[in-house]
Amino acid sequence: MASDQQSAPSGSPAHSGPASTDPADTAFAAGLERVLVPEGWDLLQTLPPYVEADALKLGATLRAAGHDPELVSAVLTQSRLRAKGREKFGEFADRMLLTPRGLEQATRLPIAALHARRFLDAGVATIADLGCGIGGDAMAASALGLDVIAVDRDPVTVAVATMNLSAFPGSAAELGDAEAFDLDRVDGVWMDPARRTVRGPARRLHDPEEYSPPLSTVVRIARRLAERADGGAEPTSGFGPVGVKLGPGIEHVALPAGTETQWISWHGQVLEADCWFGPLATPGVSRSALVIGVDGAHLLTNAGAGAAVGDAAEGSSVPTGPLGDHLYEPDGAVIRAGLLGVLAAQLGNGAGASASASASASASASASASASASASASALTIDPTIAYLTTDTRVSTPFAHGYAVRDVMPFGMKRLSSYLREHRIGRLEIKKRGTAVEPEELRRRLRPKRFGDESATLILTRIAGEQSVIVATPHRELGA
Template sequence: MTEGPGTQGLEQVLEPSGWKLLQSLPPYDERAALPLGARLREAGHAPELVAAVLTQAKLRAKGRDKFGEFADRMLFTADGLEQATRLPIAALHARRFRDAGISSLADLGCGIGGDAMAAAALDLEVLAVDRDPTTVAVATVNLMPFEGARAELGQAQDHDPARTEGIWLDPARRRPAAGRASGSVRLRDPEEYSPPLSTVVDLARRLGQAGSGRGGADEDGALGAKLGPGIDHDALPAGTETQWLSWHGQVLEATCWFGPLASAGTQRSALVIDRGGAHRLAPRGTPEADPHTGELGAHLYEPDGAVIRAGLLGEVARDLDARTLDPSIAYLTSDQRISTPFASGYSVRDVMPFSLKRLTSYLREHRLGILEIKKRGTAVEPDELRRKLRPRRFGEERATLVLTRIGGEQHVIVASPHPRPPGD
């Protein structure tokens, strides 16, 4: 096995005695880790095994954020956990295959097996494939509770599409940073992914030709692939649907759906997940037009990042009867207060040209000391501005400061967030 962060000693953890020791550990507590490790070594356990099980315990605690209670019986690598799909999102991926009538799925580049687990939990037969032996071993353990799932060593480029009805891919979209011992950089060009987007497109075509992916000889098969959220729209394959997904305000992925998994006539969509549920936005009816630019109204709206990435700002503007403050900035403004899952709303309290001296006087006069600072289209950095303002000295009143351009000039909008709807 190739060792990396979170993999040292993993072979020993996979032995029955190592697994038993891992399962016997109490819930991970950073403060208790050192004395616990000392006690385990005093009890005769090898230092390498003790370090390995404590690393796994720490990763399990961190993994609860993505996998909930499932994390307590999983194995992880540090990189695998960081890159893994959150289980609720993986379930949405799996549901799309199931709803299209797909009963068997190959997860190519499966990582630690998050998407494969979700598919197996929905009773799909799952073949999880990865090119890294350590990762395959980890995925094998994580898939053990599911009778219809198995993991094996392999590469997407060599996969036979006829083995399953559907294919899921999560191509590697990072490479090691040049000249650095650790760290990586995001890849912008989808042809630099591993596998590249052209290979993904070819797999979808061959899956359709195999007749196992619910497609015809001239149709793509049932394939889904993660892309980088910043992918250029011109690079999206024809006849597919790419959906940008945000999780509680954070854009996590763009997924390209082929063949029967794509919504007819929809090339781009957004899925916004918040405490109120999952909300889908796609072009409706007439072709979307860019919103017009106008004066600041009584309300300001900050569209969700998935909406912006999907190029659907005009759809939200139409729903809000809104306009932009500047053609190049994705803030919307309207005279109406309307609740939407696709944008955060603010009531405008005041607006002024940007000036540190004038802003300081305003905050002091209105006793505004608890500030949320947002920016778009300006070089001013919120953290730097906060250090210069030292707002806590002004009082205990709250406000949101929005730094942006209006009519090409730098301005500060003083606003208050709209109250959240019940359940949000």
């Protein structure tokens, strides 16, 4: 994403509307006002890269140089947030304004670029980012050539987004409400509803009707865009071009019919589920999983998969059988998307590697890997309630971590200790699924370093309902 260095602002943007009543937010807003004036902005730009151990000394040096203590505190806070923000925004964080809550909730830049690519590929030129936060998605869309109207109802957040979008002449942030936005101003809409409580202790909201705005509002906006495209008549296409970021734990029954929902994992962590409406949805696909890792992005979909293959969140749609020579731990996005059966069909046919599609994480994954409902073979689950898959042949796949099975035994401390001692296994990776045993507590009780220098992965799980331990070696350690 290319942008020019922002110049010092002439002052904070003027806004109207209620400010947050949270004392911490009020204090942060006061500090932010100091950063937004030329003196504060210029001082922020001169700071060295943030190092926590040096922060107190640097603060004392700045105060000794005559800078106001509150200004020093504010610019050091921004410097610390920028350092933390590099994880999501890379080097662009060094030119951004950030808030603690906004940074926590912001989309990672490569994923935001994937969002924007959906709109570009559908021929959309101008979008509204309703609930824009600090402007991460709007920045990515602007950098790829879209004009963006970024809207938020919090004045401090809008001030931050205004600065972050200042390098893009076709985009701007404004104070407003998603439900009152004039859709005639744009071709498409991106929404990132608030999914946490705003009063009392923060907690995640799992019911999409508790989001702010709720999912039903997103559906209405998508229908209104379609009505406009059809001249105000009953829409023939159902939905206009709308995308919305949902929590990855959303239940499939809550998803609107006729849409595509894509679960995205980033280096093993499931971050979000994005629901795409109208021309932004992939034809013939209702659920997909995008797995992004060091080797790019890989897409698995339910295209062409029958209900028996593509509809289970855990292992209920996949046949259960005995543990084979290899065990597979599916990526969380695959499980959340209910694509365990699709992956099982691929693994059973030895198609895990050749059927996968990869793409740069900063561009659209333009191809997908989907399993045929008429697959002649399938991997098996080792328990109908556990999302582990097993085969007798080793298959390479970006959608699961594979392990070669060395041994298996009923769970028991004495038995396990004896096994580790006999095989001189002192270096352990411990994984679990479907058991109450905590890996670190087990490690503390086993004290494995006393047994030797050999390594192994212990997988604590259920096999046909019985608590078991699988001793395994990761495929990545076996070589080609």
